[in-house]
Amino acid sequence: xxxxxxxxxxxxxxxxxxxxxxxxxxxxxxxxxxxxxxxxxxxxxxxxxxxxxxxxxxxxxxxxxxxxxxxxxxxxxxxxxxxxxxxxxxxxxxxxxxxxxxxxxxxxxxxxxxxxxxxxxxxxxxxxxxxxxxxxxxxxxxxxxxxxxxxxxxxxxxxxxxxxxxxxxxxxxxxxxxxxxxxxxxxxxxxxxxxxxxxxxxx
Numbered sequence: 426x427x428x429x430x431x432x433x434x435x436x437x438x439x440x441x442x443x444x445x446x447x448x449x450x451x452x453x454x455x456x457x458x459x460x461x462x463x464x465x466x467x468x469x470x471x472x473x474x475x476x477x478x479x480x481x482x483x484x485x486x487x488x489x490x491x492x493x494x495x496x497x498x499x500x501x502x503x504x505x506x507x508x509x510x511x512x513x514x515x516x517x518x519x520x521x522x523x524x525x526x527x528x529x530x531x532x533x534x535x536x537x538x539x540x541x542x543x544x545x546x547x548x549x550x551x552x553x554x555x556x557x558x559x560x561x562x563x564x565x566x567x568x569x570x571x572x573x574x575x576x577x578x579x580x581x582x583x584x585x586x587x588x589x590x591x592x593x594x595x596x597x598x599x600x601x602x603x604x605x606x607x608x609x610x611x612x613x614x615x616x617x618x619x620x621x622x623x624x625x626x627x628x
Contacts, residue, residue, distance in 0.1 A: 428511035429627055430551075432522040435559040436592050438570030440610045440617065444559055445520045447618045452516055452627060460510035463520040464498065468505035471498035488534040495526045496544045503549060516627055522553055528594040533587055557621055558599050559610040563588040 431448070433441040442463075449461040465475040478486065478494050486494065499522070510517045523545050531541040567588050599605035606624040610617055 428514050429516045429555075430507070430511060430553045431516065431518045431625060432524065432553040432556045433518070433520050433559065434522070434524045434528075434556055434595060435610065436561060436563055436566045436588050436595070438566030438568070439559040439561040440569075440614065441557075441559040442520050443614060444557070444610075444617055444621050445518050447614070448621050448625065449518050451618070451622060452518075452625075457627060458513065458515040460506065460515050460517045461520075462502070462506050462517065464502060464522055464525065465495055466498070467502040467507070467519065470501040470505070474498040474501075488530045488537055489540070492526060492530045492537065492541055492544060495530065496548055499523065499526075500548050503551060507551070519553075522556075523549060524556060524595070524598060527598065528591050532594045533590045553604060555625060556599075556602070556605045557624060558595055558605055558607045559617070560592070560596065560607050561610040563592050565611065566592075 433445040435441040445461065445463075449459045452459050464471070465478055466472045474494055474497060478491060478498075502519075507517050507519070523541075526545075527538065527541050531538040563585055567585055596607070599607050608617060608620045608624065
């Protein structure tokens with residue numbers, strides 16, 4: 426894989442999706458070939474799984490079942506979208522990757538980190554070159570997320586305590602992985618975008 430692989434992470438409502446789109450647009454304007462994708466999703470099979478995990482009642486799936494579903498979606502995404510784009514030498518920007526599973530399923534509803542990491546090592550085996558964590562107060566993020574129209578609100582409906590644990594988990598993970606850059610998402614979107622671009626060593 427010869428391209429550059431960048432992931433965006435953060436709690437729901439942090440603004441990571443907006444910033445991923447903005448970075449993709451800016452890099453394209455600079456002349457780079459970019460694939461912008463998302464998780465769960467990013468391929469036909471993974472998009473079908475997306476509907477299963479993001480819609481419906483909050484207690485629809487156990488955390489263990491979600492780990493299996495997200496890993497299956499990620500494997501298809503990797504095979505059909507990420508690896509081919511990197512092989513073409515493109516910059517791949519994904520809105521969420523394995524770190525989201527490490528946090529949302531691995532630690533927020535019990536200690537399932539070992540299961541998440543074992544499945545990741547067995548079925549995925551890839552980490553981003555750079556992970557941009559858009560950090561935001563959970564109360565503000567939840568307010569932003571629940572104000573959006575749509576049906577993909579299953580994780581938002583798990584409440585503020587869930588989002589608070591997720592934020593703490595992301596920040597703790599970032600201290601252990603040099604590929605992370607933590608960016609304050611509570612500011613104007615233009616200011617955040619400037620910091621995001623500065624964090625990306627894409628020439």
